[in-house]
Amino acid sequence: MPPGVDPEAFSWFQTVDADHSGYISIKELKQALVNSNWSAFNDETCLMMINMFDKTKSGRIDIFAFSALWRFIQQWKNLFQQYDRDRSGSINFSELQQALSQMGYNLSPQFTQLLLARYSQRASNSSIQLDSFIQLCTQLQSITDAFQEKDTGRVGSVRLSYEDFLTMAATRML
Numbered sequence: 001m002p003p004g005v006d007p008e009a010f011s012w013f014q015t016v017d018a019d020h021s022g023y024i025s026i027k028e029l030k031q032a033l034v035n036s037n038w039s040a041f042n043d044e045t046c047l048m049m050i051n052m053f054d055k056t057k058s059g060r061i062d063i064f065a066f067s068a069l070w071r072f073i074q075q076w077k078n079l080f081q082q083y084d085r086d087r088s089g090s091i092n093f094s095e096l097q098q099a100l101s102q103m104g105y106n107l108s109p110q111f112t113q114l115l116l117a118r119y120s121q122r123a124s125n126s127s128i129q130l131d132s133f134i135q136l137c138t139q140l141q142s143i144t145d146a147f148q149e150k151d152t153g154r155v156g157s158v159r160l161s162y163e164d165f166l167t168m169a170a171t172r173m174l
Contacts, residue, residue, distance in 0.1 A: 009070035023060040035129035036089030090127035
C-alpha cells in the first residue's frame with residue numbers, strides 16, 4: 001500500500017479498478033460509491049468529484065487522488081448524518097434548511113425548496129441522498145466563493161454584466 005493512502009480507500013480502489021489500470025474512471029467510481037439506500041451515486045456527482053480530484057485532467061484518478069476523495073466523502077458523510085436528524089438516510093426540507101443555515105447560508109425557504117427540487121432524484125420524493133447533498137453543498141460553496149470575489153465590500157450585492165455573470169458561473173462549474 002502506498003504511503004499516505006487510507007487503508008480502506010486502498011481496499012476499495014483495488015476492488016473497483018476493474019481493468020487494473022491503476023486509475024479509476026467515472027464508471028468505476030460510480031460502482032464504488034453508494035447512498036444509504038444502496039443506490040449508486042448519480043453520474044453528475046461522480047463527474048464533479050472526478051473533476052475535483054483529477055489533477056491531470058485525464059478523466060480518471062489514481063490511488064492518491066482516490067484516497068483524498070475518500071476522505072472528502074467521509075467528511076461529507078459525517079456532516080450528512082449530523083443533519084439527517086430523523087435517521088431516514090435522506091435529508092428533507094426542514095433538515096436541509098437547518099443544515100444550510102448552520103453552514104452560514106441565509107437562504108429563503110423558497111430558495112431552499114428550489115434547491116431540494118433540483119437535487120432530489122425523483123420529483124415525488126422531496127428529499128436528497130448523500131451524493132446530491134455533496135453536490136449541492138459543493139456547488140453552492142463554489143458559487144458563493146465566486147460571488148464573494150466580486151463583492152469586495154461584503155455588502156451582499158454586486159453589479160456585473162451578463163457576460164461577467166456567465167464567466168463567473170462557467171469557471172465555477174465543477
